[in-house]
Amino acid sequence: MRISETMRYEGVLRDIAQAQERMLKAQQQVSSGKRVTKPSDDPLAASDILRVKSEKSEDDQYLRNLTFARSKLQLSDVVLDSVEQMVERARILGQSSFSNPDQAAGYVTELEGLRDQIISAANTTYAGRFIFGGTITTQDPYVKNLDSSVTYIGNSAGMPMQISRTVTVETQVPGTEIFSGSVNIFDVMSGLVTAIQAGDQDGIDTQVANLGQFAEVVALARSKVGGYLNHTTHVENNLAAANLSHETELSNKEAADLAKAISELTMSENGLQAALAVGARISQLSILDYLR
């Protein structure tokens, strides 16, 4: 009878299966027999493996937190970037209104539009939550009243998030440090519109200067956001390194346990190592071996 490669392989698999069974018994004997009392004395302790596994799953959670924090911060940065551009446009409009009084009406319309855009920027949501309202995240933090004034209904609290066992990172900057902080952008924009409509050059000067100050406030907020983002990147690198290390630690533990059992089994005549060696030899055969 011709013995095919498949049949030989099946024989090897059977050998390995039998060896595994004996190995399991050997392992059970070993583990029920001599166990060291102090955990640190026992490099193979199951508790150690459980610890690594739980640290690993904790880290996975931290990584999810971190990804969330980063996306939210990146959105803040994008929004603040567009606010900077809108404010710069408003400043240019304010300055040119001196020399082009006949275009005042058009400037006013554009400035009112910009003000509305800044309100909606301030009411940006991430994952359905408002990001500039402090801890008030379920309703628009900036409400435009009937008289077109704007009221802040958020608070000035941060929203820190734990992104590693020891590190928490701030995930947002409250509106009180941006839109309604040392300079209230909505009041400034209204003031600029009023001054242009009244042809009040001093008033225009004042509000243009205020826009410049507000731009600095936004730049400061962006640098905070940038700092938080750097923090997440740093922690992410650490988490990734810890994860690789945990994977190898678990893999080492697994391998060490098995090798122990194998060294017990090398005593037996039909040991695992023989099956493995044959398996390895067969697996090294390739189609090229048949083409010789």
Place this chain on the structure above:
Amino acid sequence: MKAVQAYDPATELRIKSRDAVIHFDEGLIGFSECKDFVLMENENLAPFRLLQSLEFPEVGFLVIEPTTIIANYGERVPNRDWESVDIHDTTKALAFVIVVIGSTPESCTGNFQAPLLVNYEKMVGKQVILTDSGLSVRYPLI
């Protein structure tokens, strides 16, 4: 410390040479207490070898030279990792990966992401983690 014989009649495993103790200053990952190992081999075990801890007789690892599976494996290890075991000429480099035996030959894997680099002139070794290799902790041997 249990004395390891150069030849263990019970397991038919023998140590390749005298002075064969490889010192891992940091231990292996997760086994920081295990610093001194010997490599043991016999014909039946080939191409695997047993890396046996001297401090803890119950700790031993089946290892394989990764180049038997991935010919240019040495090149995948960055120079700075080789230099961590004081190897500056990679033609003299020796690496092992730790093998996990599965229930079928196909499920036997090696941790190709975290090789043991050995400087066999100084008999020192280190387990390093290759962060950018794209190689798995469970890379199939077959």
